[in-house]
Amino acid sequence: MTKTDLTEPATQDNPLLDIKFQIPFDQLKPEHAKPAIDTLLEQTRAALQQLSQAGEGDYAGFTDELDRLTRELDTARSVVSHMDSVMATDEWRAAEEAILPGVTEFYTSLGLDAGLWQALKAYAATPAAQELDPVRARFLKLTMDEFRRGGADLPDDQKARLQQLNTELAQTTNQFSKNVLDSIAAYELYVPAERLAGVPQRVQDATRADAEARGKEGHRLTLHAPTLQPLLVYADDRELRRELWQANTLVGQQPGRDNRPLIRRILQLRRERAELLGYRNFADLVLEDRMAGSGQAALNFERDLEAKTRPAWERENAELEAYYRSRAGADAPALEHWDIPYWAEKQRQEKYDFDEEELRPYFELSSVLSGLFEIVHRVYGITVKEAQAPGWHPDVRYYDIFAEGGEHIASFYTDWFPRDTKRGGAWMNAFVTGGPDIDAQGGQIFSPHLGLMCGNMTPPGKDTPALLSLREVETVFHEFGHLLHHALSRVEVRSLSGTNVAWDFVELPSQLMENWVWQREALDLFARHYQTGERIPDDLFRKMLAARNYRAANLAMRQYSFGLTDLSLHVEYDPGSEQDPVAYARETMQRFHDLPLPENYAMVAQFGHLFADPVGYGAGYYSYKWAEVLDADAFSRFEQEGIFNRDTGREFVDRLLGQGGSADPAVLYRNFMGRDPDPEALLRRSGLLP
Template sequence: MAQPFLTQDFHIRWSTLDTASIQADIQTALDGAEGNINRLVDQDRGKMSFDTVVLALDESTRALNEAWGLVQHLDALCNSPALREAHNAMLPLVSSFFAKIPLNEHLWDLLETYSKTEEARDLPPIRKRALKETMESFIQAGANLPPEKKTRLEELESELSQATQKYSENVLDSTNKWELIISDVERLKGMPASAIEAARAEAVAKGLGTPEEPYYRITLKAPSMIPVMEYAEDESLRKAVWEGSASIGRGGDHDNTELIWKILRLRHEKAQLMGKSNFADHVLQQRMAKSGQGALNFIENLHAKVKGGFDRETIQLQEYRADAVGQAADLLQPWEVGFWAEKQRKAEYDFDEEELRPYFPLDRVLGGMFRLAEMVFDLRIVGRDVVHYPAGETGPASTQPGELGPVEVWHPDVKFYEVRNEKGVHIGSFFADWHPRDSKRGGAWMNYLKGGVPPSGDRDRRLHLGLICGNMTPPVDGKPALLTHDEVCTVFHEFGHLLHQLLGNVEIPSLNGVNVYWDFVELPSQIMENFCWERESLDLFARHHETGEPIPARLLKKVLAAKNYRSASDIMRQLSFGKLDLELHMHHATEEGADLDQLSRQLLKPYLMPLKTETPSMARRFGHLFSSPVGYAAGYYSYKWAEVLDADAFTRFQNEGVLNPKVGREFRDKVLSKGNSEDPAKLFRDFMGRDPDPMALLIRAALT
């Protein structure tokens, strides 16, 4: 294939996507998109229509978006020096191109001229909203700026894309750089057998140890690190791993400190160019919170409501540890918090998280989740056979939708599924990649490679192609991957995002799927997590990997009793992230060279548990904020904002039936399928019949 990244194939031939083709293919896509924009601008103003202006603008960059999306996808999941070099060579060009679109005065004139036509005034509601949102996004991106400010804005976008990419690489590289090799299994005492076995398998994968004298490898990836911090009795081991995690993006060749200040400064300058006092006000004008102060008020109001519970939980944990070790109550070390919290949970509720793991084999969790989607949302999710070709090998022409045969994937662990609606119509497909690798960035996420739209007029349906990824507990020695309950919640969370994209049924691509206000986008994902706590839904997927038995009533009772254990602390942790995000972007963006750790501690003092050893700022590894030009920057509050919405919205399922297909179908039709075709506050009202109840989150967390 001469230009593999420009493929129009729905089933992508991953084996053909060689890094040597990236620069030429992306340049071709850039040239094509530029030609499309020029033709758009040059059209006969007397004959222009919604289709030739707004829809044509959407379509003009689709091939470039899809090609560059493949490069970014491989950068996140199959990172290598050659790929990184090719990606970074094209990144400034791609960033600059997209930054220039709203700054193109001829294109902006075309939009303004069309908006004043009789046709534009009489557009149906969805098309009218598409025009309005397009014009507002152009204004927010600088369309009304004078020429010299537009030039500076282009430069800022290019600088931001490079700085945030470097930040992301530093996080990945410093995470991968750290490891702890252990030869004495006694140091792992207290850890679950599954975690010890996984550490041994990690060492074997690196060629370390023998069956007679095994070694154990601990890394900073979540499935390796969390069991150490929560269960290892060896305090020196926990301290070493905590120090390792504190080193991510900090010090040495991978230090992110100066990059953070640079990114903050560039964003602040961008906001000021746009006439806004800070970056939060700039990005939140098209969000439900409307302004930085609106978001900060939300964080601080919720903080005031949970502060009392948070302080009580802190004292209770300090006293529990003091009683256990026979000493006076004192501050904890940061590497003690998870360990003693887990011990306290076990003592208070006779419940250990590890007791649940046998009931969550990954394949069964996925199968039950898909069954739930069928029962509640009237969908059919079917797995396809997959094939992976090793590096250097290129597979035959891939099958396409409707054809028999395996679908090619980028790694042997990856699965592929098709989604059909109640009429059997294929509406989209998705990849799933669940386990950690050195070449894969941390965390969990949903994305899409191709955006779908429903059939309209003489246009056929265009299928969605999505993906969900995570870094979950991997299988060991042929045994199934057994997940923690937290990991199960994460799987359901990302699946909620995926459903929001795949069920998008709006004819305008820019209004479809997850292209919604950022503080609304977490509602579908977070509402899905609720199904991980209800007996009816749990019985669909929580089955013992050996016996097939559901979670015993006595164990589930303990799980539910412990559900709100330290709930104020959990909420406070998220609020601290949102507070740090907003404060940095609103009040401290120009303090380049300030002591980042000292500033973070000062800003977050009322939000953090007091500890014996001061912790470095998590800003250096806060990828949500700093690994892309915008991302969740000034928007991290939206997790809690949407949690208020999901806690309230799920009460309909609780009151009318957890697996009630009528409620599920309403949520699908009134929220999931609607994208950004209407104001999100209206979508919520359409589903609930009223505005959100702000107390719903506190009621669910037993903090009222």
């Protein structure tokens, strides 16, 4: 074996090849990645060949073997990808890039494997297949549908082209993601204290400490959300707000990190892939097995919401303009994009006498987590306890989840604070999918699940703990909703367990959890002042509720702009035309901005949801709003029956949350609610309908 950084360790000492449950992050190195993945690819190909050659006498347990086929490979692959997301050093990036071609080629070829496809079709025609239980029967049907969508019936030359497309898509989207991360990490601005007038003290302290840690004077400003957002909202220095807004706009556009050419290529590759498989466009390909069903149906959904929201949006914009003129004067400069958050916050503070920063002292991270765990204990009967396990960074914490009878059903890691080597946003991932299983003696057991929650929350200050904003608290609850979907799954088939559901259904459990943040009874379990221990005062809570739907139409239109830009690019835009997709996206987004967008506005160049993955949220960003409709409607049952009602919680787990993708999501929803969703529930909750 040639000795290189990526292939040095012997496979027998490779921690990626011996993942039982807890992941040995303390032993894991970038150079473990490629040897482990290569070994697992070889083992999985051997298992695939054996499965593909199964005759009728070997069909016992065929679906279970198929379900287990890529289990170890999936786990190791997810760990390497995770490390590239949270510790994006040059070495981990190189490790990710080294395994990407082989992994992409394998998963593409798996969906095209002629032997397995023939075995599937042969098995589906047997009496054994006709007698499968409903969950395994669904798994067989969905697998065969996936094979067809993956090109299994294509002639060999088109299969080869499909493989080329998938490999290039994986590499191009990976480059897109790297460029965004590099762009954000590369930006820093040092300013003196006087330029931070109006900015919350915690941000001033954090940025000063950041500068001191680097041996610099003043305050270090970055484009990480916990720094950028409060500066845009609170900084009195208009020129500073402009500089930061424009710097953020340029993410993904700088020389050497320019994503704009990649966008056209990604759209071209996706369109060609869809047409090769017999679909009109990429949206129709990926939405066929989702609740929306097609790109046009998703477009109609978003446009219907847009039309119903636009009158309130125009009214809100006129009100903000009038407020600005009344305070800044008739001769004041016209509002610009970097002025909107600043003046909107001033209007909100004056209108409701409410400043969200007043809530931070009541949202200390450890208290938020303790309260969250108490809420799910009351609603779902589970218990969460902190435990010990090796992590990838000192910030990482580890927890166990136990069912009512004390059964260990899941564990998870958390990693909440931003780093320059960590991608932005917040997310939940599954490392190990457990569920009902059979032990060596043939007895029924339950194998626990393993997952993680990551975020980029406000970190601790020099003299203060991590104090979260209201939105950050919602984010913690949101990601834990995803984690519960994974952790409470009781589905025997791994491929249909937990969050393995239709993409426009997957946000329902997460968004549903956010509702408890707005309930007084739930807040009192965790929202205590970190110094005095007092709960949120009644007048502050009333202001919080009153301000909840402030500029709700603008927030909704922002989301529509992302969803409709996504769908328009994947349904209506022709990537083979001369039209610039960045300009096309800007024109689409302009309808949702009251102010003209500058010529260099290219939000899509940093839109990782759409372009940092071969599929990801591509043609699927609408699913956030789709699931918001579901969650607003579903939570109405908790409101009617009690937000801590164990019977309601038990039904939600038994009929929906614990069922994963074992049944059609529309059926699961009806099983819980007793009817189809009310499409106007979200607009009512947002105050956009009477």
